[in-house]
Amino acid sequence: MPSSPDRPARVTLGAEGPILVEGPVEVVGDDGTLYTSRRFTAAICTCRRTRTYPWCDTSHRRRVKPERAAGDEPEKKTDEPEKTDEPEKTDEPEKTDKTKTMDNKTDGAA
Amino acid sequence: MPAYREPRRRSPPLPAPRGPLSDAVIDALRTGADHPAPAVGDADPFGDDLQLALYILYELHYQGFEGVDDEHEWSPGLLALRRSLEEPFLAALRAGAGTDGDVESALSGLLVEPIGDDGHSVSHFLQDHGELWHLREYAALRSLYHLKEADPHAWVIPRLYGRAKAAMVAVEFDEFGAGREADIHARLYADLMTDLSLETAYGHYLDAAPADVLATVNLMSLFGLHRSLRGALVGHFAAVEVTSSPGSRRLAAALKRVGAGPAAQRFYDEHVEADAVHEQVVRRDVIGGLLADEPDLESDIAFGIEATGLLEDRLAARLLAAWRSNSTALRGQPG
Numbered sequence: 403m404p405s406s407p408d409r410p411a412r413v414t415l416g417a418e419g420p421i422l423v424e425g426p427v428e429v430v431g432d433d434g435t436l437y438t439s440r441r442f443t444a445a446i447c448t449c450r451r452t453r454t455y456p457w458c459d460t461s462h463r464r465r466v467k468p469e470r471a472a473g474d475e476p477e478k479k480t481d482e483p484e485k486t487d488e489p490e491k492t493d494e495p496e497k498t499d500k501t502k503t504m505d506n507k508t509d510g511a512a
Numbered sequence: 513m514p515a516y517r518e519p520r521r522r523s524p525p526l527p528a529p530r531g532p533l534s535d536a537v538i539d540a541l542r543t544g545a546d547h548p549a550p551a552v553g554d555a556d557p558f559g560d561d562l563q564l565a566l567y568i569l570y571e572l573h574y575q576g577f578e579g580v581d582d583e584h585e586w587s588p589g590l591l592a593l594r595r596s597l598e599e600p601f602l603a604a605l606r607a608g609a610g611t612d613g614d615v616e617s618a619l620s621g622l623l624v625e626p627i628g629d630d631g632h633s634v635s636h637f638l639q640d641h642g643e644l645w646h647l648r649e650y651a652a653l654r655s656l657y658h659l660k661e662a663d664p665h666a667w668v669i670p671r672l673y674g675r676a677k678a679a680m681v682a683v684e685f686d687e688f689g690a691g692r693e694a695d696i697h698a699r700l701y702a703d704l705m706t707d708l709s710l711e712t713a714y715g716h717y718l719d720a721a722p723a724d725v726l727a728t729v730n731l732m733s734l735f736g737l738h739r740s741l742r743g744a745l746v747g748h749f750a751a752v753e754v755t756s757s758p759g760s761r762r763l764a765a766a767l768k769r770v771g772a773g774p775a776a777q778r779f780y781d782e783h784v785e786a787d788a789v790h791e792q793v794v795r796r797d798v799i800g801g802l803l804a805d806e807p808d809l810e811s812d813i814a815f816g817i818e819a820t821g822l823l824e825d826r827l828a829a830r831l832l833a834a835w836r837s838n839s840t841a842l843r844g845q846p847g
């Protein structure tokens with residue numbers, strides 16, 4: 403819903419993750435580039451790790467070492483360095499911990 | 513790009529049976545008889561025969577089949593049979609899903625990102641090792657859902673109200689192209705299939721889809737068509753929206769690597785960005801709104817999340833087992 407004096411656009415802040423802004427919205431990036439989202443709500447990245455700047459792409463999530471089931475090693479050799487898909491824009495140290503991830507991640511798109 | 517051909521312009525032919533249950537359903541639809549009453553007995557609730565029988569019965573609510581009277585959607589005999597198939601399926605889902613009943617803990621495992629490949633993820637496999645034929649098989653199998661993307665979730669709308677309803681409809685509006693036909697996610701998927709030289713006709717890959725694929729789609733129809741399972745439907749939707757964005761990034765990378773065209777990448781690029789928004793809205797307002805209105809539904813929402821993970825895990829295991837032994841994941845193909 404477009405912003406109007408009677409119905410100003412709402413911006414929602416969460417404890418972590420993106421700022422939610424009712425769309426459509428224009429965002430001016432830090433180098434002056436103009437970005438437009440026509441979506442009903444836009445999620446603007448606050449963590450600076452996104453690869454779809456300025457929109458959130460869930461890169462703010464805590465990264466954890468997956469637990470592998472015993473005897474269920476993928477074909478990768480264990481002495482190979484762990485491949486992480488490091489976001490380019492990060493200026494923070496990688497936050498990781500050993501929290502167990504649920505083994506049922508889904509691969510579907512919605 | 514050739515002119516767009518609507519996948520749903522025609523209904524698909526009935527599939528081939530996979531056992532006595534699916535045979536009885538197909539026979540009833542073909543002959544118009546309304547009294548198929550095969551005993552479900554100890555049929556495997558996740559097996560090919562039961563899942564296909566259920567899939568056909570659910571499909572009467574979406575696109576139907578060529579040569580089958582649309583009125584069969586409400587045939588009492590078929591509905592009774594559907595019920596007898598749903599019961600063991602639902603029981604198996606309840607037995608296999610966690611029993612915690614807590615939405616926050618059910619979601620928390622999905623809200624972290626694993627570093628690297630844990631060996632169980634199809635999108636990691638495709639990103640790192642996927643060849644064109646893997647991606648074509650994956651796209652063919654997922655077409656059973658994506659050519660009707662977001663339709664099963666629309667069933668829940670009349671069962672919601674207030675904050676949960678407003679948010680659910682907003683997300684669905686986005687799934688249905690936000691008012692623009694060319695942006696309907698199901699259409700973006702058909703464009704992806706065209707890029708991969710797949711047949712886009714609705715239902716074309718039904719015979720090729722193993723039970724584990726059918727089960728993931730039957731889950732949505734089961735949850736969507738039962739008001740009593742509205743909490744589970746919302747939980748299911750949240751689980752897929754939460755995990756879609758990073759998985760879509762990997763699939764977009766896989767498609768790019770094998771040289772798929774721009775339309776194929778666009779489907780997943782759109783889902784990286786859209787589902788980062790959908791996740792926030794579904795968690796905050798659909799789940800948050802529903803829990804505020806109907807706190808007793810919490811364990812159902814958690815069940816929907818866990819049941820989704822259960823079936824996606826089974827599907828991933830099936831696909832990865834086939835591909836790691838260098839054989840096809842499709843049914844009825846020389847492996």
Ligand code: FES
Pocket residue numbers: 419420421446447448449450451452457458459460461462463
């Ligand atoms: S806030 Fe989500 S990627 Fe930065």
Ligand SMILES: [Fe+2]
Pocket residue numbers: 512687753786787790
């Ligand atoms: Fe979505």
Ligand SMILES: [Fe+2]
Pocket residue numbers: 511512661687697783
């Ligand atoms: Fe979508």
